[in-house]
Amino acid sequence: MNIAVCIQTQAFDMAYGYEDLLENRSDVGAVVSFTGLVRDFNESPEVTGLTLEHYPGMTERTLEDIGQQAWQRWSLQGIRIIHRVGYMAPGDPIVRVSVASAHRRDAFEACDFIMDFLKTRAPFWKKEHAREGDYWVKERASDQQDATRW
Amino acid sequence: MVDVGAKQSTRREAVASGRIMMQPQTLHLLTDGALPKGDVIATARIAGIQAAKRTHELIPLCHALALSKVTVDFELDTQNSCVHVSAMCRLTGQTGVEMEALTAVSVACLTLYDMCKAVDKSMRIEGVQLDSKVGGKSGDYQRGSYDLEVPPIVTGESAAGEVQLGERCVGECVRVKFLAELRERLGHSDLSIALDALETKDVAGLKALLAAREDNFDVLRDQRTLCAVNQVMVNDSARLTDNDEVAFFPPVTGG
Numbered sequence: 001m002n003i004a005v006c007i008q009t010q011a012f013d014m015a016y017g018y019e020d021l022l023e024n025r026s027d028v029g030a031v032v033s034f035t036g037l038v039r040d041f042n043e044s045p046e047v048t049g050l051t052l053e054h055y056p057g058m059t060e061r062t063l064e065d066i067g068q069q070a071w072q073r074w075s076l077q078g079i080r081i082i083h084r085v086g087y088m089a090p091g092d093p094i095v096r097v098s099v100a101s102a103h104r105r106d107a108f109e110a111c112d113f114i115m116d117f118l119k120t121r122a123p124f125w126k127k128e129h130a131r132e133g134d135y136w137v138k139e140r141a142s143d144q145q146d147a148t149r150w
Numbered sequence: 151m152v153d154v155g156a157k158q159s160t161r162r163e164a165v166a167s168g169r170i171m172m173q174p175q176t177l178h179l180l181t182d183g184a185l186p187k188g189d190v191i192a193t194a195r196i197a198g199i200q201a202a203k204r205t206h207e208l209i210p211l212c213h214a215l216a217l218s219k220v221t222v223d224f225e226l227d228t229q230n231s232c233v234h235v236s237a238m239c240r241l242t243g244q245t246g247v248e249m250e251a252l253t254a255v256s257v258a259c260l261t262l263y264d265m266c267k268a269v270d271k272s273m274r275i276e277g278v279q280l281d282s283k284v285g286g287k288s289g290d291y292q293r294g295s296y297d298l299e300v301p302p303i304v305t306g307e308s309a310a311g312e313v314q315l316g317e318r319c320v321g322e323c324v325r326v327k328f329l330a331e332l333r334e335r336l337g338h339s340d341l342s343i344a345l346d347a348l349e350t351k352d353v354a355g356l357k358a359l360l361a362a363r364e365d366n367f368d369v370l371r372d373q374r375t376l377c378a379v380n381q382v383m384v385n386d387s388a389r390l391t392d393n394d395e396v397a398f399f400p401p402v403t404g405g
Contacts (some may be wrong), residue, residue: 002173002272024271036405052404053330055397060379066315083404095405115405123378124404125330139374139401 002078003067005060009086015121017080017098028035028077030111033098034115040090043137052085052094055123059083066117069100073113073150081114083124113150120147138144151211157244162285163203166251167236168278170259174231178271181226190265191224194235198222198258212249217241220250222258235259236281242334246286254280320390323348326355329399332375336366345392353377354386356396370398 004020006012014035022028067079070091078100088094095116101107126137171181178289187193199220206214218241225234237254239247259275266273283291322345333339341360348355360367369375378397379388390396 054404055329055378055381055399058378058397061381119405120402122404123329123399123402126401127330128405136334136400137403139403 001066001071002076003064004080005063005067006080006082007054007056007059007085007133008082011092012082012084012096014093014096016082016096021078021080021098021100025077027102028100029102029106031098032098032104032111033096034111035093036095036115038088038092038094039092039097042128043135044059044128044132045132047090047128048131049087049089049129051087051127051129052083053125053127054083055084059123062122063118064076066114070110070114074101074110075103076101076106076110079110079114080092083122085117085124087088109143116143116150119143128133151213152245154213154244157287159242159244160285161240161242162245162247162283163238163240164246164248164251164283165236165238165281166248166255167232167281168255168259169227169232170262171230171232171274171276171278172266173230173270173272176266176273177226177228177231177233179269180233180266181228185266186268187265190262193265194224194258194261195222196253197261198235198237201257202237202254203379205250205253207301208253209249213245215241215243215245215250217247217249217250220254222254224258232261235262246283246288248280248283252280324390324392324394324396326356326360327395327397329397331400332369332398335369336364345390348390351390352386353379353384353388353390353396356390357386374401375399376401 018031018033021031040148063081067081070076070079076099080098083095084093095118097111099107099111099114101110118142127134128137168265180190183189199256202220206212217239220237220239222235222237227234232322235255235258237251237258239250239254241247255278259278263275279293280291281293287343323342324345326343328338343356343359345351348359357370360370370394376399377384379390380395
């Protein structure tokens with residue numbers, strides 16, 4: 001299984017994982033990537049930043065487990081998951097998932113699946129900072145709904 | 151090069167390490183000695199020793215040293231699917247041997263790559279580092295264990311630096327953590343709870359004990375509150391044993 005998971009406080013490159021997936025191979029037919037960014041509006045209209053908390057150890061293992069589930073379900077050649085924690089400003093990338101496969105459908109579906117499971121299973125919590133003060137972001141029923149599709 | 155002529159000769163030793171990650175099946179072949187190029191480990195060991203002796207030819211400002219001892223060791227790690235490489239260099243002389251130890255590890259890793267690349271091109275060399283050095287003017291160095299520790303839980307600004315330690319218990323106990331919003335609502339980060347104090351030694355028993363102690367803890371019985379024991383999600387009937395880590399947290403909101 002060619003799966004790598006990374007959690008870090010530092011900013012990461014928008015292209016993270018792409019070259020790594022293609023390195024030294026020419027059998028990859030498709031790479032699908034998803035990048036999640038900090039929005040300047042969410043529960044509050046003027047979000048100035050957010051702080052992400054995680055549960056060191058369990059978070060890494062959960063992401064690896066989600067990657068392995070995707071690996072079992074689709075025909076994949078590589079998975080890269082990176083997630084930032086700590087303080088972030090609007091526009092900063094929070095998460096990037098890249099999936100490589102021989103044919104595009106596998107990569108599209110696996111990437112979608114990984115994000116749905118990451119959002120509903122992986123122990124991360126967002127606290128938004130806005131003009132009116134700080135608050136913890138509420139979970140969304142639509143995310144739970146999305147995760148039941150698989 | 152720095153003139154080391156006036157430096158005292160002292161006994162110097164340096165240990166460096168690194169690892170090469172590979173596919174599980176590659177490690178399998180390596181363990182079974184079934185790779186096409188022959189005995190991988192023996193070759194990599196000789197390569198590492200040779201490289202240590204020739205460090206001055208590779209690194210511009212390094213002195214040529216008469217090493218008194220070089221060892222290169224390998225540990226096959228099936229759990230993490232990698233080979234750990236460590237090298238120790240020693241001499242009595244006027245300059246340190248860190249570069250020799252680091253070069254030995256690097257070249258041993260490169261040789262492992264070369265010997266296995268026919269079956270696995272995705273191998274990755276990583277974590278090449280100096281672990282310790284002894285002797286010389288700059289003194290001894292020992293890489294701290296903090297380098298290996300997982301990063302701390304990141305907390306919101308309003309809770310910066312606040313880590314409350316619960317009362318220590320005597321005898322068997324469980325360590326309880328509250329994460330994110332729950333930590334701020336409850337005003338507790340960590341608690342130690344004696345197992346003997348629980349009516350039933352499971353998560354439900356722990357919740358009952360906490361709720362009896364402080365009304366605030368009723369939130370733990372809320373359906374939204376999640377629980378993990380030793381970092382695995384569980385429900386109320388999960389048994390608790392000595393030294394378990396029990397974490398309570400709200401629904402997740404990452405991504």
